[in-house]
Amino acid sequence: MISTFFYNLLAGYLPPILAEIGSVVGVFIVGTIIVLNIPLLLGWVDRKLSGRIQSRYGPVYTGPFGLLQNVADVIKLLGKRFITNQSIDKLIYDFIPIALSVLAALMIFVIPLGSPGLILVSIPYNLLFIYIFLALSPLLVLLAGWGQNNKYAMLSGFRGAAQITAYELTLLMALISIGILAGSYDISSIVNSQHTIWNAAYLPITLVLFVIASLAITERAPFDVPEASQELQAGWKIEYSGIRYGLFFIAEYVRLLVVSMLIVYLFFGGWNGVYLPDYAWFWIKTTVVTLFMMSLRWVYNRPRIDQLIDIGFKWLLPLSVINLIAVGFIAVY
């Protein structure tokens, strides 16, 4: 656990109370650095992958293999003027990008980073905390639509909230069935329970449900209905520009990574593996899952909003309830 590590490091030189504060500051700095680097790295991977799929090169000019392209983009976004509408709800307008990116960052603070001890803040039931941070977003999307005082942003906010609400329950059901089986909502114990056999092997339906629901909840294409660029242009982000817009990318990519990490933890045995150290196994699996989640975007087109809600409420939700009951039976007998 990283906070304990900082505490022990500082306790030799400082009184306990200062060491405590110092460890909090240390964890905060480390976590922020990790969070800020995720969109830079994942954004590059996303661009390169999409380029390769589409017979393009992707970024090549900035840095080796175009690695610094996203850094350049961030600098550009930072340098941009804030163009805002006169009639916005200023408080909500400024609050939403910060809230979304902080919520995403909090998930990185409570999720293990590849090995049982490698966690920024160790709390029990961290799976539930992550779910809450994921599930708070429809409210924020609605507020974002409201705060911009633009009818198109508002409509798109409704769409976003409807979509996320439709799939959130499915996600929750999938999480509960995993929790029932492992007997805990702590990610470490869920991983340990998969020591002999991965959950993916005997909960394939839950896996499919989880993947679909998590794609929908992260608003990645093919489920990017709230910001369908052919119908709505920028969706509920329409009035945002500059670094406020950039903050949404932090939220998007961190959530994508967290969801991929969750899939590995809950279904593919987390850090369980042979020969290689545990964090190596975990990051190999996470890379594969993340690439898979990203490439779906370039293969499928977007369903219509009514079809999306239909799938969510008419198929996935009943299926996930039945699945939950079945898993309950497995767990009891």
Place this chain on the structure above:
Amino acid sequence: MRSGTGLGLISNFRFMEKERNRITINIGPVHPSTHGVLKFKVDISGDTMKKIEPEIGFVHRGVEKMAEMKYYSNFMPIADKLDYIAALNWEVLYASVVEKALKVVIPPRAVYLRTMMCELQRIMSHLLFIGHSGEDLGNTTLFMWGFRERELLMDIIEEVSGGRLAPMYISLGGMYYDLPPGLIPKLASTLDIIEKRVKNEYRALSYENGLFKMRTVGVGIIEANLAIKYGLTGPNARASGIKCDLRKNAPYLAYDKLDFDIITADAGDAYARFVVRVNEILESIKIVRQIIKDLPSGEIKVKVPWIFTIPPSYTFVRQETPRGEAAMYMVTDGGQKPYRLKIRAPSLYAVQAMSEIFVGGKVADIVAILGSLDPTPGEVDR
């Protein structure tokens, strides 16, 4: 009908209530999915379209008037920009009208070359349609792939004529240049590549893809009688089960000597229109291969002076462009310029029919249906 009875008032009130719940939104004219500058005023109730009014004329350039003010040969670059996605087809059409009025017969090699260019242009146009359909439905990979294959043919056209989008390859009396040496093998291998990719790669991404079908099957259905009522032609009509293809029904150029089928489908929805165009690409590849095989040698043009007069006459020629039946009606009065040139653009009829096709669909279907009808504002507005 609605007298002053209570019942009438109530129904009137309900009617107003319904009207009030409608929202009118404007889509376009500057919108990435309207395929140019086209505008729609859509009345929506909830997410369902109740009334739709296409607005055209944003790229009106007065092409028909321009024709009256130019020598016959000088109109060619403008004919080329009527439909900038199928420029060669319109060049061939205009050249055919003037040649028919002049009573000039072009040499057989020129006939075959023109047929080949028409078919290459048809493949290019349909590839662009496939790409745009993907883009409209949110699949950018299909867009990139469609343009990738179109680029291969663009290179061929560039090698032949020097131009890409507006090649200016057809001259009155034949072609400007003969094919450069080494082009035929390159063209054959390009066609192989395109055929392979359309059959395999595109299948996975579009016409056999579950989400693609979900968005297009049963969307924007055009019944056969609606297609006839609005004068739809080309792939849009053929997807509704109407066997109309001027290449077969009224053969021109070398089409009567070539072996190909009319591609039709029955459903009349966006998916059927997509599949018809995909199959037409394969059919056109077949035609081009036959042309490559029996391309006659000899002259490529007969001498037509740059400025000439045509005695008073009425000439009408119709040909099949990638969008349907295009026609030109030329009236000459013995001068050096046409007296009147009337152009029939197939896209215009598709745009007119939209006001009926869209009703009852969802807002997100606008782009799907519009994309499947494949109009070009350049030729609609002229």
